Amino acid sequence: MNEALDNSVPAHPDHLYTWVDVNNYFAELARGGLWPSWLREVDGYWDSVRFSVDPSVASTEAWSWIRSVLGPLTIDQERQLLLLDDAGRERPLAIEFVNANDIPSSDRQPRWTNRRVVAELAQPLPAPRPTPHDMPVVAFHSFKGGVGRTLHCVAAARRLADAGRRVLLIDADLEAPGITWMVAESTRMDFAYEDFLALVHGTIDQTYPEAISLGRKFLANQELDGVVVMPARRDRGRITPAQIEPVDLLTTDRDPYVLTEALAELGHALGVDAVLVDLLAGASELSAPLLLDPRVLRVFVTTISDQSVRGTAQILRELARRAPARQQTDPDCGLVVTQFNPLDHDGRLAAVATEPRSTDECRVGGTPETESAL
Template identity: 30%
Template sequence: MKNLRLLTWLDVRRTICRKTNYGTKLPEGVARMDSFSNALEIGLDSDKNIDSVKSTLKEWFGDSYQENQSIIQLDLGNESLSVEFSPGEQLRIKDKYIRPFWDEITYIDANSAIKLPEPYRENPNLLAFYSFNDGVEKTVNLVAYLLALLDKAKQLDNQIKVLVIDAALNTPGLTYWNINETDKSSISYINFLELVHYSPVDEEQTLLFIAQELQNSSKQEGKSTVYFLPAYINDEQLLDIEILPEHIITYPNKGWELGDYIHKLGQAVGADYVLIDLGSGLNKISSPILLDTRFQRFLVTTINEPSVAGTALCLSQMKKVAPKTSNNDKYYDPSVILSMLTPEIIASPAYKEVLQRFQSAYIQSEQQNNSTMLEIAETYLAPELLYIDNWEDASSKLASTSILENAANWANKQVDFNKIILENLDPVVIEKLQVRATRQGRNLLEELKVIVEEALQEETISLESK
């Protein structure tokens, strides 16, 4: 990596973050290294380590660190940053907790052990849709997955509940679609963020209140129910956002609370699935969810270079919080959806290069044979989707597209629909399943999924050997 010029104190901070793995690997005897606009403060456990730390600063900053004056010379004008040592501080006992923000994850090397949040063992299942660029059919893909879930439930004569959240505060497309609906929600995602941060009542009451508000505007789709939490209620709220996702997880030694609150809200309305539109771009609005491996995350992109480069960048950071084993149904690797494709594009050398770039971006060092656990789906250009005005319009235009076909393929694999099979099994079989599941530390549905996957794998091997 090319060293940045030291134009401001922020460049000094970036250098220190990079050299110390975001403060997780400080030099010996150093308790902290904090950069401010007027000084770099270095906390030490004792005076005996000052000389070694000065040598480290010389190694990191070269001639810019002037030991005799105890300053770091900046590269603009004759300005400098004072270096102040503070002996007698206590060394950190616990490891530094890395939060799901780009500006923290970027400084962590791929081999660092980042503590993942506790997995969810009960519904709802969480899905998040993201794109680096706008205009790549991200929101349309979310709607396709919603329609696929509802259609699958209808086929099986089952009923499900789905909560859809427009968390795209910078580009709230779903909310705009919803403006002309008769039964609009009286509560928004902005309200949700404010209430979990500043609620005058306890958490249980807060979530119950939000759930009741959502139920008032719910929609029936056959036997199933859809709840929608818009990004905002009125323009004033959108233009005056005080609490953002980053505020929910700024407390010390925490980092995954936003996902927890969304999961709890889904439970409060009895949802089987929560689908979240994350918006686009690199920001702290999306990163707490995009970096949370408990979510099934779909990155939607075209093969245009800005979109490809941004998606690959996201994947390169997401791999740092990736599940360490492939046989893990508690955490998820991300998926990429390549949109607006044509047969000519797929046949081109550029397309093969894009696929390789995505796979290379997410490959993990411990993986063998250069394999990755990144799934990539393809969807074709459908001109009718270039203009969509509302939910009904989206549903109608998606009907015969590859986007809906891809979503249907995903819906067919969902373990929740195996509940129906489970409910019709012989009680003796269920009892044996329970014993096996308990032994493996799984619930019945998880065990059923494992058995089905093992059977399909054996069938595939058998067919290949013939």
């Protein structure tokens, strides 16, 4: 790996207020491939920073590299301290070196926040196997709320059902479950996304027997003209946070793409033709396990506002880096532009379509399709 800094990473961090900033800065170095071969992991705590190093490396080499990336004024080698930004008083973190051979290998998971700062952050997540039963899983996402994401997800499900396809429609927005409110008065809600997550969480059997059998039993009563609806929760009146989240499934004894696997198995058991999922807006861990799975057809909904477009482009760049398409069957991303008026916005549409695919690094499996909705 390249052990020198380049223009993509600051020569030294602007501010180090706490150990959180220290971890974030070293994670940035790792993602940029700016990581020496002798360094296994950097782990910051409230009172110290631990560097897991190969025992064969000389301490002088380790200290030299640390000074080069943090700056000489941030390091007190004599006292073995990292000096945080202060306001008139010293705020040090002790620097500790531990044997890299005692550190387990990194377990990469489809999360936005990396639990461990390791060299592997420069590499994409491991490629998943083919989707079970070739079940199409489609996830609707938006950087901002209020852009029409849920409306388009429901409209897509309805369009497929009108064409004779059966669809499993899932409200995975566990913070503001819009689909749940839409259907609350028109269908029973005996089985919800939270139930499914908890049942999958409770087993390591990759056939997910309880989740599939209970889902097949109760979701049969939640079908509306070809659309099987799984609400976010059974009690729409509850506004407290969910007790179970998708990232809770990401344990070392499961496939890292367990959520897609389980949803595909459920769709197959229900006999549907596709699974459509409405995700929470923004870079949330509630959405990460599906967004970071290249087998999922990810449809991004945006208005023409600068914030929405640029945020969508940033999400695409992260996906291209972390979860690029590597199989012929991995679908391209989709882009839906909403709240578009050709009389006022015609000149802006081309720029909106260009921004998310302006560089090769922004491509996730291919060129996103662009649609406009009036």
